[in-house]
Structure formats: C-alpha cells, structure tokens
Amino acid sequence: MTLFSLSSVQFDVPGRRLIDGLSVDVPEGRVTALLGRNGSGKSTVMRLMSGQSQPSRGTVSYQGRSLPDWRGRDLARSLAYLPQVTPSTDGMYLQELVALGRYPWCGALGRLGRDDHAAIDRAIDLCGMAGLRDRDVSTLSGGERQRGWIAMMLAQGARTLLLDEPTSALDVAHQVEVLGLVQTMCHTQGLSAVIVMHDLNMAARFCDYAIALAHGKLCFQGPMEQLLRPPILHQIYGLPMQVVTGHPHPLTYPIA
Amino acid sequence: MTLWRYVGLGAMIWCLGAMWMAQAMVPIPDWPRPLTPAAQLSLDQLRFAFGFAPRLVLALLVGAVLGLSGALMQAVLRNPLADPTTLGVAGGAQLALVCATILMPDVLLWGRGPVAFAGAALTTGIVMILAARQGFAPVGVTIAGMLIGLLAGAVSTAVTLSQGHYLLSLVLWTGGSLVREDWSGIWRMGAVLACGAIGARLMLRPIAVMALGSQTAVALGVPVAWLRAGVLLLAVWLSASVSAEVGLVGFVGLAAPAMARRLGARRPGQILLAGACIGALLLGVIDLALIAVARGGGPALPSGAMTGLLGGPLMLLLLPKVRAAIVQSHSAPHRRERADLCVFWLICAGVALAAITLVWGRVPLGWGMLPTQLWPQIVPLRAIGLLAAGASGALLASAGAVLQRLTANPMAAPEVLGVTGGASLGYAAVVWLVPAPGPIALALGAGVGAACALAVLLICVARADLGAARVLLAGLAVGAFSSAVLAVMTATGDPRAWTVLGWLSGSAARVTQTGAVALCALALLVLGVLILARRVLEILPLGTGIAQGLGLRGARLRIGLILLAGLATGAASVLVGPVSFVGLMAPHIARSLGLVRAGSFVAGAWILGAVLMVLAAWGARSMTYPYDLPLGLFATLIGAPWLMIALLRRRGL
C-alpha cells in the first residue's frame, strides 16, 4: 500500500528548479529515510509531502487522494510534520505544547474532552516524558525537547510522521533515543514515518526503506539493505564509500 | 554592477534637475564665479550663490552622513532596523536642543553641535546599557532605542508645555530645514562626512567580521566591545552633527542602507558606500522637488519632514526583495506560576485606581479629594473620560498583543506598523474634504485610514510571508509617509490644520457619553474574541510550518486578526487621538510580569493597557493643572521607565 505517491513533480523558485520531474512512492507502515547531499531537495520534498508548498507541476497524493483535496484539519489529523528548526516556545510547559497537538480535533474554541486528555497522556507516556510534564520546554535538553515535539505529533493522532532532520543537533545518545522512539512507534503502533537523515549508519539501523535524491531527481528507491552498496552510495554522495559487514547492520564510511 | 548603475541613474536625475532649476534661476552665462565678493553680485546671483547652491550641496552631504550613520549602526548591531531615529539618537539630540532653547538659551551661543551631541550621547549610552543586558540582541536593542526615543520626545513636549509654549510643543518634531544663506554649514558638514568616511574605512575590516556575529568575531580576535563602542560613537556623532546643523531628518538613515542592500550591495564596504550615496541622492532629489514647489508658489516645506514622502513609497516598492532578517533571540521571560491570580490582582488594581482617580487628584484648591458637593457635576464628566481612556488603552493594547503574536515579533504594535499613521491620514482627509464633518464621518475616516494602512502593509508583505523585519520596515515606511503628509498639511497654515493638530495631541476630555460607551462595548467584544481565539494565538507564533501542520487556516486567520487589530486601533484613535505606544508597551509589560501564555498574555495586556491609559488620563489632567497634557505623552512617561527597569533587571524580553 502506498502512503505517498508523487508523480512527475516539479518545483521551481525564481531562477532555479529545485525538484525536477520526481516520481516516487512511499510505502505505508515503514520508517522511510530520505537521503541525499545538501541541496539535493530533501527538505523541499518534505514540504511538498506535508502540503506546506504546492508543486509547480505534477501531483502529490496522500493515501490515494491528491493533497489539495484534503481539508486542512482532516489532513492534520492524519499527517504530522516537524520542521527542521523547531520554533522557540516562549514559556510553554511540555504538557501545554503536547496539548497543542489536539488542535485538529478540537479546533480554536472546543474544550479538551476526556479523549483529548487521554491522547495527550498517552503521547507523553509513549515518549517517556511523564516526569517532565510541568517543565518549561525551553529548559529541556535538546533530545528531550525533540521528544516533546514528537509527543505533540503523536497527540495529533496522526498515523504518519514527517520529520525533517530531527537529530541534526543531537549527540549520539540522543539520536538513538529519538530515532528509536520513532522506530518503536512505527513497529508497535503501525504508524508510518518519513525522516530526512544525513547519518547513513543511523539510517541503516532505524529505517526500513530508503529514498535518495540527487540534484532534485530520484537517485535510489528501495529497501534499506539494497542502498548500502558502494556503487549506489557513490552515485548519491559523489564519493567513494566502503561498506563493512557488521552486526546487526552493515557500517559505511567514506574512503578519503 | 547593477547597483552602481542605479546609483548612476539617480545621480543623473539629480544632476538634470539641479541644472534645470539652476538655469531657470540664473541663466548659465551669468552664473557667479566662485569667490566673487558678495557685494558685486546681483540679487539673483546672490540667491544662487549663497542660497540655492549651498542648499543643494548640503542636502547631498546631510543625506550621505545619515546614510553612512545608519549603515554603520545596522552593520555593527546586525540589525536592519537600526537608524538614528529608531535608536533614540535623534530623540536625545532633539531633547537637548529643546531644553537648551527653552531653559538656557545662552548655552546655544556656544553652538548647537556640542549640545546636540551631549543629548545624543546620553540617550545612546542608556540604550547601550540596556542593550548590553540583552547581549546586544537586535530585537532588544531596537525596543530599547524606540523606548528611549519615545521618552525623550515625551520629556521634550512636557518641558515645552510646562513653560507655557503650547504651540512650540506641537511642532517640535517637524523636520529640519535645509534653507541656507552661506557656505559655513557646508564646510562643517563636509568635514563631518570626511571624518566619518575615514573612520568607517579604518574600521571596515573588523566590521566585516562582525557581520558573522559577535561570537565568531571574538573567535577571530576582534575586540568586539571596543569595536561596537567605537563604531556606535562614530555613528552617533554623525547623526548628532546633522541634528545640530539642520534639525531632525527622518527615515534616510533607515531607508538608504536597506535600499543599498536591495539593489545588490553585499559586502559591508559596499553597503556603507552605497548607503551614503543613496542617502545623498534620496535627500537631494526630495530637496530639489521642494525647492521647485516653493519656487512655483507653493508652501516652503521642511525637507527633514518630507523624506517619507518619497522614501516611504520607494521603500514599499523595493520591499519584496529587501534582504532584512532579524536574528531572533531565544531568551524567554520567566513564567508566572499563577497567571490567573496575577490577572485577578491586575483587575483589582485597575478598578481601585479608576475609583481613586475618579474623586482624587488635583482640583483648583490643590491636591486632594473632590469636594462632595461637586460630585454630581464633575464625577460623570470624569467617568466618561475615564471609560473612554481605559477602553481605548485596552483596544490599543489588544491590537499590539495580536500583532506581536501574529508576526512572532515583539516589536510589532499599531504605532510601529503605521496603522495609527493611516488613521491620522484618514482623519485629516475628512477634515480637509468634508465641510464641517460630524463625529461619524471622522470615525469612518480614521477607520478607513487604518484599514488602508494595514492593507498596504498586507500587500507588501504577502509574498514575504510576514517576515518580522520586513513587516516592521513596511510599517515604518507607511508611518514615515503619513507623518510627511501631515507635515505638509500643517505647513500650509490652513486653519483646518488646527483641528487635526488638536486631535493629534490626544485627549479623553472631548469624548461624548455615547462614544465612551461604544468604546467600552468594543473593547469588551475584542477581549471576548481574543480569549476565544487564544489557542490560535498560541499556535501562530510557532511559525507557518507548525501552524499548517496542525491544520490551521493561516492566511484567513491572519487577515481576520489583522482586520481586528486595525478596527481596534482606528476606533481608539478616533475618540482619543492617535495615542502613542500604549499598544507597544502594554503587551511588553504583560510579558515582563510573566504572562506569556496566549490567554493570560492577551488578558493581561488588555488590562494593563486600560490601567496605563486611566493613569495617563489622570496624570494628563492633574500634573500641569489646568493645562491638559496630551494623553499619549503621559502614558509614555509612565510606561517607558517601567519597561526600562524591566529590561535592566532581567535578560530577555
């Protein structure tokens, strides 16, 4: 079953073509890594898939329906997006941030009902942040803050998570913590996730499926294991790479 | 190099205009030779050599000095909104000159330069102390500068009023005049520009490094504190020299560097040079036009006030591509645990204050209670004024709170965004065009004016996704334009200008009973709407990404909220005048009290705006009894020091 289906998508900004005739299908129920060099168009694809930007040409459909046909709140109930740079929250407590995730369900005026509170509690518990509910978000550590935002996405009740480089500012331990959380969600709760990533080894460990871009075009698409081959990696990163068999995942590193 | 092509084009326009005007004045063969003694010149030649020619040169020099000064401030503070007026430099110079003129006229015999510089240095010093507490975060610096500028303006007005110079107080802020009758000022200004250029050249490389941020600069071995102090001192001196020589010239310092960047200047050296050139051409062309108007029989308009007339629209035109970004600081104020309790106490304090000011204050017999036998006569009168003042304060504060939330920008406020300017223009247009306008016509005029200003703002920034810096630049441009138009109206000396000026000063005493009740109803309505919309106000500042991700209809909500802010501002302005800066200050005071969540923030700002204006109405009535001070002035005198203390006590706004 395909989650997202992009067909001959093109995206232009004045003077430049960022995405050039991209056609790709993203599978449901899996953790998909979106890979590629800087400027290859990863973040743009994320914005297109989340409906933040409209393609100049071509269509993006989600669950078989073209994105413009989705009503804003219906889409938000099903699809959650976390931008690369999370905004400052200005004195908000963690549970209040997570509660914002209920907006698609209760709107601007509706009261938070029992279901909403249950969803919030569950999201916080799933992210292992029960002890931090009353902490100011800006005082949390980087990993905790990122987990808080993911909790907000979970409270949204979305079945699909789009994460744009969620681990870029985190140390290894926190990276494992955040990505592990996403992986567990997908495997135990049946969610799907698309994650923009740079670290191939992390991608290999936590993702099932890979999509790689180069110069706004599709470069590779397939199960993660198939990606980890020197010729493909060379094609993606323009650099000779070596793959070493490791357990449980192979390791990759560039040959300098 | 398109940048220099544009500059060349501007220079050509200026040259052609100047030549045409010059030969219309004195035919080319009769042009006086340099250094001819004045006694040998004919009348027209005399005017040409000692009036026209020096004025042309002075306009260029002043424009260049201001452009350079603005570019230096913007470079070293990494803040596209820094300029002599927004940083309070011009306000300080003006305050010193006003005090000297009124209180110690003999001091001016030593020259205006030192006086202006002393005032400018004092205010800049205060701004920099406040800025240092903020770690020189651009937003904090700009807010501190605007506050100090406001305070300086309010004190200037209070000083003039306290000495009985009512008329003078109204025109303190009309612009400087470039009319000359000799070359002495030109030599002085030329020397200032030369020193400024040399100083800027010497500090160019460290300034370029500073563009990477102070931490990187320190890492590269730049003595950041010294450099900042040195560059600012130079920029302050430049702008104070202009204040001393010709008076207040607004907007050039802000607009010229912005235009330079828009037209393609990138490196700091380029921006400084192009900023100075564009500043010179901007003021030069405006001044030429004003000379032409005066020669054609029109009024002699002060050039300093007219910069917005050309600069405002030009800025708006260029805006979509102006590269301006504010580095947002991430320091958040501490949050109060029991916000509801705080709001409750604020309400109690507000009610108590209102009750006290109703019966206590300055009466003809001195300070004290109002004699009870006068209650039936006076208390209803005071109550109407009180209600109107409180409601308008609440409305302005709500508008400010909404705009700040909407643009995720702590500097947004109806006054800063030019909405009040638009309302003033609408009001003035009705006064001018409708014979004997009634209150409803005036209300409509001001409301439509405010809405138009907001519409212009929306159109200009629609493509830019309401980027904070760009919104503010657009607002400042609209504001500069409307104040220039108002200055033209005043300069015509038409009696109708009195009506507009009387309104501009702002007073709660003129409101009728129906007006006060309507204002209160509107204020309560706005509060209700905002409390209901608090969840939206919580999400919007998180950015379009998050907002859209949560299924928020960004565009429609934004337009709705902006219209609400415009309506609130317009309604408040019609009745009590374009009261200054309650809309900026009240939300900030609410934040400094720790009311940061949308609901308590909006409610707190609403109440604080009302309290501020109730206090202001009381002070305006009592302080200089029986002379009523302008409402906004007293609000500034109360609110600005409070905010300054809050800024000093705590890092982060």
Added chain:
Amino acid sequence: MGRAQISRRGLCRALTSGLLGLMVGGSVRAGVSRRLVAVDWAMAETALSLGHAPVAIAELIQFRKTTACVVPPGCADLGLRGGPNFEALQMLAPDLVLSSNFYGFIGPQLGRIAPVLVPDLFVPGSAVLPRLRAAQTALARAVGDQDADQALATQTEAEFSQLAAQVASYAATPVCVVTIGDARHVQIFGADSLYGGVVDRLGLRNIWREHTQFGFNAPVPIDRLLDFAPARLLVVGEVPPSVAKGLSQNIFWSRLPQVTSGQVTWISPSNPYGGMASALRFARALVAGVIQ
C-alpha cells in the same frame, strides 16, 4: 510658582462664585453681568475692552504676557486654548463661552456646558478688523450692553483715524511687517492678519499681497525680503540672543538695504492673535516707530 498660585487662588474665587451662581440659579443669569469665559484670546481682549472681564481665560500665563488689556487679578486659567480643561470650565458654570472658528472642533463639548459664541475671526483672504468689530457687537448684544459696544467702537475709530492722520505723509513708502522666526525664516503678515489689517486701516500700503500663513514656525525664507527692498521693514517682537547672532551672519539679512542703512523699524511685541486692543497697541507702536 508664584503666578500659578495666584491663578489657583483666582480660580478658587471664581469657583466659589460659580457655585453660588449655580445655587442662586436663574436670578443671577437674568442680570446684566453675565459670567463669561474665553477660550479665544481675541475674544478675551474684546470682552475685557467692553468692560465685561471673563472669569477665566485660556492659557492665561502667556495671555498676561502678551495682551494689551489689563487682566483682573481674580481671573482664572482655563488651560490650553485648543484643549481647555472641561472640569474647570464646568466648575466655573459660565453663562457664555467665547470661542472662535480656530477652535471650532471643540464646539460640541463647549456647547454641552454653556452657550458658545463662535465668530469667524481669522479667515484666509479676509480682512480681520471688520470681523473683530462684528464679533464685538455680537458679544455686546449677548451680554446686553450695546452702549459699551457703541462707545468702544467710536473711541477705537477715533484713535485709528488720529493715528492714520499722523502717518498720512508716509503713505508713499510701502511697509513690510515681519516677525523673526529663526536666523533663516520670518513670518510676513498680509491683509488677512491683525497686523496687516492695522496697516491697511492706517492707510499704509502693505507690500505683502499674499495670504498670511498662520503657521507656528515662521514659513518664509529671509531672502524673500530682498524682493521688498524699497519697503519699510517693520520687525515686531524681540529676538533671542542666539537668533540675533545668526541674523548678523546671514548674508541676505546684511544685504537688505534697510539693514545696511540702519532703517529697520523695531516694534515692541504685540499679540498677533489678539483683539482690537492689541490692534490699537500695535498701531500706536507702528506709528511711533515710523515717525521716529
């Protein structure tokens, strides 16, 4: 501070009588002496000249400095002209408020307290003295004292005619009436101003044919004066020291024939927004200056 105390005491006294008036009610109002307050300075002077001193005048501090009339010590200060203190006004319980077209925008608020007299005094392009005269009659009628109006008018006309006769031989030279704003700007008075009206009434020729700009800042650059070289230059008012210094360095000013030949006539300050009394005082000063 001393002056403020005086005015406060004055207001206090006026207030007491105001309260008295309120209590006694209609009986006082029916009498000849009505309680006047003046928002407009010209109307204040008119009332003073008619012998019906207002109980309160706006901007009294400056008014005392500039007026040609004697202000009774009990007179109270009403605050600003454009924004009078409505509370003080209410407490004074006046029978009639004297305003003018300049303050038309506060008309409704004044009207809620008492009847308002709003004559058109300074209208661009229209002579002032006839308007002042008409306003005087209107005021006299309002206070029921037409005799005072008649007497005052006759006396004023007589003095004007006498002064006009004194300068009749100087009528050939046009005059130019200015006040110095700063070292670079002056205000020039045309026929629609008080000073210009006096010049016309004295039979002199005003060389400035344009309207008067009632700006607050002097609007005319000094070099315009060079166009009026043959005219007699009449400078009204005092010049602050720093402006005098700037003026002496101003090349256009020093080039003026009137300045080089030392023929500038300096006239003691008067009140350009005053009434007939100020007009007469200005006329006397003008005649004295011209004859000298």
